[in-house]
Amino acid sequence: MAPRVLISDSLSPAAIQIFKDRGVEVDFQPNLGKDKDKLLEVIGQYDGLAIRSATKVTAKIIEAATNLKVIGRAGIGVDNVEIPAATAKGIIVMNTPFGNAITTAEHAIAMMFSVARQIPAADASTQAGKWEKSKFMGVEITAKTLGLIGCGNIGSIVADRAIGLKMKVLAYDPFLSGERAQDLGVEKVELDELFRRADFITLHTPLTDKTRNIISAEAIAKMKQGVYIINCARGGLVDEKAVREGLDSGKIAGAAFDVFTEEPAKENVLFGAPNLVCTPHLGASTEEAQENVALQVAEQMSDYLINGAVTNALNMPSISADEAPRLTPFVRLAEQLGSFAGQLTETGIKGIRLEYEGAVAEMNTKALTAAALTGVLTPLLQTVNMVSAPAMARERDIHVEEVRREQMGAYETYIRLTVITERQERSVAGTVFADGKPRIIQVKGINMEAELGPHMLYITNEDKPGFIGKFGTLLGQAGVNIATFNLGRTEAGGDAIALIEVDGDVPARTLEQINALPLVKQVKLLKF
């Protein structure tokens, strides 16, 4: 059955065609996102949800989204999605980090000119027939200092444009390297220095606990008299009351805001302040940007729903469309290894070590580790997948270690998973052969070769004559057919392991009887 996607915000219709072309059924209901109750009622029917900023994807919506696999944000900010709730439910959240960056940077520059020359107020006055030439004295931006708070995708485009306009650009961004700053032609400074030196300040960070109210009353006090402030990023970055006071007192010469603490901003403490320019969150609103983000989100969501490729996900490692087919058998192997070890683990897990050897060490091991963790945790948690597993392991203080060795051993590729508990370490290793099928090749250091079927009996025993005959008889009496029989041992007469595929469930009574056989140490029915 084709996956179904709901578009619940006003996305460019270009997205619809992409979904259809890729074999995804699509419901375009651009106003549905604003109706929380209706969204709650219908969300269970969809595999994907494509949104802009009007749809609030709350934990409640996510709880009702019983089939949802992916939420796609046609844009950058994902503050309208409760990502931890989505992650816990195994739903991928993706955005389109570049599609509207140029457009938003251009809006910031337009806003800067607007306040520098008071264009909106001058326009209103002129159209009202007032011709107030002396009222609208502006400032040049050439040779002025622009302070960027946040120098990522958008900030760096703003820097490029501002340098083109002959401004001096300062940047405060804890994650900006000195080398990148040099490449961009900006001077990397601390925040207080930026406040002290900038004539214009423009914000380009996400809203986080660290950036909330980064423009506070104290910050404004440190700024130049007659500073201009531009915010095309997120409302909560600025203490709006403090900016209002700054505009009223003349400390701030002008402010241009596209975003507000509460949106839609029907009322705001800033409204009516002198030299204030406002737009209704238009930063991304150009035909080009909206087409870009709509196409991108539709492509990314279809790729995931149809091929398992993951691009620009915020809660899952990326898997490109090219690597997805090559990675798939290894994802299956990693999950099987995890599931194998997880089903045998009965005490609290302290750590999980993944060793990747040969060609697999050069693949996307983050995704493989996520698959392995899914396998380990599924017997314990039931609803876990590659999206939620790493977070769930972290929450449970399970230390995850990845080791990669590029040299090849006996096998071209080899993955070994070790589960570390209070009591012991248990390892299981596997490979993928040319037929694309995963095989178990080592259990607790004992070599063997087994393909895993849906029902596997795992038996550890002493390698002495007599075991196989008695075991076969017990299964025969229970009417259980043996599909494959795989044996391994440390040495003749030493510890042995049997992995037997059976055609269906094994009654509990039969498991007890096998366990009671003289040479058997442990028996367990594993399900895959």
Ligand SMILES: NC(=O)c1ccc[n+]([C@@H]2O[C@H](COP(=O)([O-])OP(=O)(O)OC[C@H]3O[C@@H](n4cnc5c(N)ncnc54)[C@H](O)[C@@H]3O)[C@@H](O)[C@H]2O)c1
């Ligand atoms: N107005 C709009 O319509 C519109 C459109 C697109 C994006 N946005 C918003 O613009 C903002 C920037 O988007 P982007 O694509 O450039 O994001 P980005 O992730 O590329 O860049 C953000 C930058 O902020 C920096 N940063 C993080 N914490 C910081 C801190 N405490 N102090 C200083 N810098 C910090 C990061 O290191 C990063 O370089 C986001 O909030 C996004 O939601 C708004």
Ligand SMILES: O=C(O)CC[C@@H](O)C(=O)O
């Ligand atoms: O969708 C929009 O109009 C705004 C998008 C913007 O805020 C973003 O973060 O990408």
